[in-house]
Amino acid sequence: MDAPAAHATQADTGLTARQAEKAAYENNKLHKRLCRLVGQAIGDFNMIEEGDRVMVCLSGGKDSYALLDILLTLRERAPINFDIVAVNLDQKQPNFPEHVLPAYLRSLDVPFHIETQDTYSIVKRVIPEGKTTCSLCSRLRRGILYRVADELGATKIALGHHRDDIMETFFLNMFFGSKLKGMPPKLQSDDGRHIVIRPLAYVRESDTERYAALKNFPIIPCDLCGSQENLQRKQIKGMLREWEKKFPGRVDNIFSSLSTIVPSHLMDRSLFDFAKLEVTGLPLADGDIAFDESPCATTNTPVNIIQLQPQTTGGD
Numbered sequence: 001m002d003a004p005a006a007h008a009t010q011a012d013t014g015l016t017a018r019q020a021e022k023a024a025y026e027n028n029k030l031h032k033r034l035c036r037l038v039g040q041a042i043g044d045f046n047m048i049e050e051g052d053r054v055m056v057c058l059s060g061g062k063d064s065y066a067l068l069d070i071l072l073t074l075r076e077r078a079p080i081n082f083d084i085v086a087v088n089l090d091q092k093q094p095n096f097p098e099h100v101l102p103a104y105l106r107s108l109d110v111p112f113h114i115e116t117q118d119t120y121s122i123v124k125r126v127i128p129e130g131k132t133t134c135s136l137c138s139r140l141r142r143g144i145l146y147r148v149a150d151e152l153g154a155t156k157i158a159l160g161h162h163r164d165d166i167m168e169t170f171f172l173n174m175f176f177g178s179k180l181k182g183m184p185p186k187l188q189s190d191d192g193r194h195i196v197i198r199p200l201a202y203v204r205e206s207d208t209e210r211y212a213a214l215k216n217f218p219i220i221p222c223d224l225c226g227s228q229e230n231l232q233r234k235q236i237k238g239m240l241r242e243w244e245k246k247f248p249g250r251v252d253n254i255f256s257s258l259s260t261i262v263p264s265h266l267m268d269r270s271l272f273d274f275a276k277l278e279v280t281g282l283p284l285a286d287g288d289i290a291f292d293e294s295p296c297a298t299t300n301t302p303v304n305i306i307q308l309q310p311q312t313t314g315g316d
């Protein structure tokens with residue numbers, strides 16, 4: 001698949017030749033960045049292997065379209081062979097435009113399967129009016145997608161969650177669930193029979209937004225079920241946006257911290273055996289300075305040496 005090109009003419013867009021050239025350059029850069037980040041995540045977590053059949057779950061939202069598009073590009077360049085099959089679950093939400101995805105997928109010549117299951121009616125029947133429907137809805141959806149993966153012989157199930165979803169989930173779990181737990185780029189499904197992958201794990205939502213606009217994906221609105229956007233998730237999203245504006249680099253650092261964990265400096269006794277901790281007589285390179293490293297770096301003197309100096313007083 002080619003890098004996206006500016007299809008509109010100069011007259012259509014009102015751009016000068018120089019502006020059009022700049023826009024094409026930026027678009028190409030975006031496409032390259034998405035390919036690089038997705039390729040990196042796939043490599044870092046060994047998400048896709050030779051002979052895999054990857055079932056790409058397509059909701060009709062910007063992220064899953066971007067996921068499918070980038071995976072198709074990477075498959076052409078990959079040194080390994082793997083298959084892609086796109087799957088959409090039509091949950092029978094009111095006004096779901098059921099022709100949109102099949103038409104799009106046919107235009108790409110991608111094998112696909114549309115699974116029709118009226119989970120919408122089940123959720124409406126079971127959940128009282130005004131209560132959150134998402135948890136039952138997604139549980140039903142998961143079960144159906146796992147079954148479909150079996151039927152299609154898929155070895156991996158690819159979901160379109162991105163970096164912002166991972167960060168939001170991390171803070172949701174911390175703020176409302178008292179857990180240090182995010183959304184893993186690769187995991188075993190809860191039925192123990194599938195490997196679920198999130199190749200967009202390193203990709204920012206703002207990039208999938210721009211990419212969807214650029215590629216003109218036929219987006220299907222995600223509020224057809226009538227459910228309100230999860231208020232807590234919305235708050236977290238706002239908090240992260242605010243941080244990004246006020247403290248550039250903070251959100252990047254938090255995201256990096258998810259891959260740099262020091263269990264001995266947290267408090268989970270199942271991850272680190274504090275009860276059996278004993279002195280070994282051997283200094284640890286990053287033992288007690290794991291947190292203090294950068295503030296002390298300005299002194300050029302290790303903190304434990306400062307602490308061991310004899311105290312001097314002003315007297316004789």
Ligand code: SF4
Pocket residue numbers: 133134135137138222225226227
């Ligand atoms: S927003 Fe609607 S479709 Fe999405 S999980 Fe919630 S209830 Fe289901």
